[in-house]
Amino acid sequence: MTTIETPRLVVPDLPTDLFVGGSWVSAASGRRFDVENPATGEIIATVADAGAGDALEALRVAASTQAAWAATSPRSRSEILYRAYELITARADEFATVMTTEMGKPYPEARGEVAYGAEFFRWFAEEAVRIGGDHFVTPDGNNRVVVRHRPVGPCVLVTPWNFPLAMGTRKIGPAIAAGCTMVFKPAELTPLTSLLLADVLREAGLPDGVLNVVTTTDPGDVVGAWMSSGLARKVSFTGSTAVGKLLLHQASDTVMRTSMELGGNAPFIVCDDADLNTALDAVMVAKMRNTGQACTAANRIFVHRGVIDEFAELLTRRMSALRVGDGMVEGTDVGPLVERKAVDKVAELVDDAVSRGATVLCGGTRLDGPGHFYPPTVLRDVRPDSALMSAEIFGPVAALIPFDGDGDEADDAVVELANATPAGLVGYVCSRDAERLDAISSGLAVGMVGVNTGLVSNPAAPFGGIKESGLGREGGRLGIEEFLDVTYTSTPIRRRR
Numbered sequence: 411m412t413t414i415e416t417p418r419l420v421v422p423d424l425p426t427d428l429f430v431g432g433s434w435v436s437a438a439s440g441r442r443f444d445v446e447n448p449a450t451g452e453i454i455a456t457v458a459d460a461g462a463g464d465a466l467e468a469l470r471v472a473a474s475t476q477a478a479w480a481a482t483s484p485r486s487r488s489e490i491l492y493r494a495y496e497l498i499t500a501r502a503d504e505f506a507t508v509m510t511t512e513m514g515k516p517y518p519e520a521r522g523e524v525a526y527g528a529e530f531f532r533w534f535a536e537e538a539v540r541i542g543g544d545h546f547v548t549p550d551g552n553n554r555v556v557v558r559h560r561p562v563g564p565c566v567l568v569t570p571w572n573f574p575l576a577m578g579t580r581k582i583g584p585a586i587a588a589g590c591t592m593v594f595k596p597a598e599l600t601p602l603t604s605l606l607l608a609d610v611l612r613e614a615g616l617p618d619g620v621l622n623v624v625t626t627t628d629p630g631d632v633v634g635a636w637m638s639s640g641l642a643r644k645v646s647f648t649g650s651t652a653v654g655k656l657l658l659h660q661a662s663d664t665v666m667r668t669s670m671e672l673g674g675n676a677p678f679i680v681c682d683d684a685d686l687n688t689a690l691d692a693v694m695v696a697k698m699r700n701t702g703q704a705c706t707a708a709n710r711i712f713v714h715r716g717v718i719d720e721f722a723e724l725l726t727r728r729m730s731a732l733r734v735g736d737g738m739v740e741g742t743d744v745g746p747l748v749e750r751k752a753v754d755k756v757a758e759l760v761d762d763a764v765s766r767g768a769t770v771l772c773g774g775t776r777l778d779g780p781g782h783f784y785p786p787t788v789l790r791d792v793r794p795d796s797a798l799m800s801a802e803i804f805g806p807v808a809a810l811i812p813f814d815g816d817g818d819e820a821d822d823a824v825v826e827l828a829n830a831t832p833a834g835l836v837g838y839v840c841s842r843d844a845e846r847l848d849a850i851s852s853g854l855a856v857g858m859v860g861v862n863t864g865l866v867s868n869p870a871a872p873f874g875g876i877k878e879s880g881l882g883r884e885g886g887r888l889g890i891e892e893f894l895d896v897t898y899t900s901t902p903i904r905r906r907r
């Protein structure tokens with residue numbers, strides 16, 4: 411490990427209170443909670459710990475701001491988003507430092523997320539002024555129909571810790587563009603990035619009460635209060651499938667609109683005709699981005715038996731060369747996992763796979779503290795009954811599974827293996843044959859496929875899953891529709907005599 415020194419959070423005046431109605435306020439109870447740097451175990455801030463009462467107050471403010479906000483011009487909403495995009499970009503170093511320090515991703519990756527996260531604001535700045543509608547005469551010629559879009563109303567936004575900026579901007583951007591007000595609960599482990607984001611939006615001219623940010627150690631109470639209040643019309647959630655299902659149940663009580671970005675279990679397929687360097691570049695990104703803590707992470711890597719020896723050797727060489735350490739230290743490739751429990755879970759999954767017959771090619775045992783580190787690990791010949799085949803690993807562990815057969819037969823077999831999961835977020839396939847790539851990518855039951863690449867995310871593309879990986883899409887042309895209701899008026903056409 412290369413942890414050299416303990417970085418301090420170098421951002422001055424970082425907000426740590428609740429953001430309600432444009433003001434920073436403490437929790438009514440006065441309670442606060444600690445935010446830990448997972449690379450050092452050091453406490454870097456204490457943040458207001460809201461309860462259900464604080465949450466409801468924030469939602470009342472959002473609800474009472476809704477009508478005025480919906481009446482603003484699309485251009486003014488667009489300009490706020492564009493200014494926020496510019497401010498985030500100008501303050502990229504601050505955002506990246508906060509993210510690395512509160513959740514561990516290496517600083518260069520955090521800079522990448524700042525660019526990606528800010529881009530959602532630029533994209534939705536452009537979408538805000540393109541909210542169209544429709545107009546037609548009914549087939550019988552008797553009526554003129556005008557189809558319009560209107561904001562769904564106050565929204566509940568809930569995000570995970572793994573992409574603290576981008577998971578927020580991907581929801582806040584389209585909500586602002588559409589004219590919705592919001593209550594936003596970031597993850598307990600990473601509240602600071604979201605509070606800084608609220609501050610930037612205020613500076614960009616977002617009116618008071620449009621965005622309200624509530625941090626808490628009691629997500630069930632806070633979000634539950636919002637869901638049962640009858641004041642919110644929509645919930646947009648990114649996180650685990652288990653919590654997503656709970657929110658879907660709660661949303662049914664008041665028939666709220668829902669968008670769900672839930673867990674994945676991505677297959678990564680290496681065909682026997684793949685260019686191995688391309689496949690290795692792709693798998694390193696799909697596996698190691700965010701130290702493996704991504705819903706899009708390659709969870710099951712299926713490699714054709716004809717190339718698995720060479721692929722495993724080259725992958726092991728690349729994985730063992732990665733430098734593990736504090737993400738603020740230059741030269742670090744792999745940061746810590748987000749918390750101790752995460753290391754426990756990864757260690758358990760690896761031990762289980764090994765006890766069922768997998769071979770460890772590198773890594774495979776947790777590293778000593780301080781900080782929550784697990785080394786880059788390659789497992790070969792992972793058996794189908796291993797727990798990590800159905801659970802998200804969420805760590806730097808590449809699980810290789812061989813598959814057999816020739817031509818179409820191999821392709822069909824691997825697609826069947828890949829689809830044998832309730833998840834359907836993303837898949838990856840590497841081959842040099844265009845027809846084969848087409849057959850496999852259309853056979854995969856997922857929302858997104860990376861073809862000879864390990865990265866599919868882009869603000870201009872409709873990100874999302876099928877099956878138990880979610881409902882709705884974020885980004886792209888569809889992203890704003892999640893925050894718009896469709897209505898129409900029908901007017902009789904007076905005929906000329």
Ligand code: NAP
Nearest residue numbers: 569570596597598629630633649650653671672673674705
């Ligand atoms: P999580 O436990 O579901 O947490 C996500 C958010 O839900 C957090 O803000 C969490 O608050 C909150 N939450 C927890 N329990 C809740 C409850 N009872 N009611 C309402 N909200 C509740 O997920 P995670 O472990 O942080 O994140 C990892 C998961 O997110 C993985 O499954 C990953 O695949 C998924 N993910 C999906 C996407 C996608 O786009 N499909 C993107 C990124 C991540 P606390 O922080 O206080 O627990």
Ligand code: MG
Nearest residue numbers: 446512513599
């Ligand atoms: Mg932390």
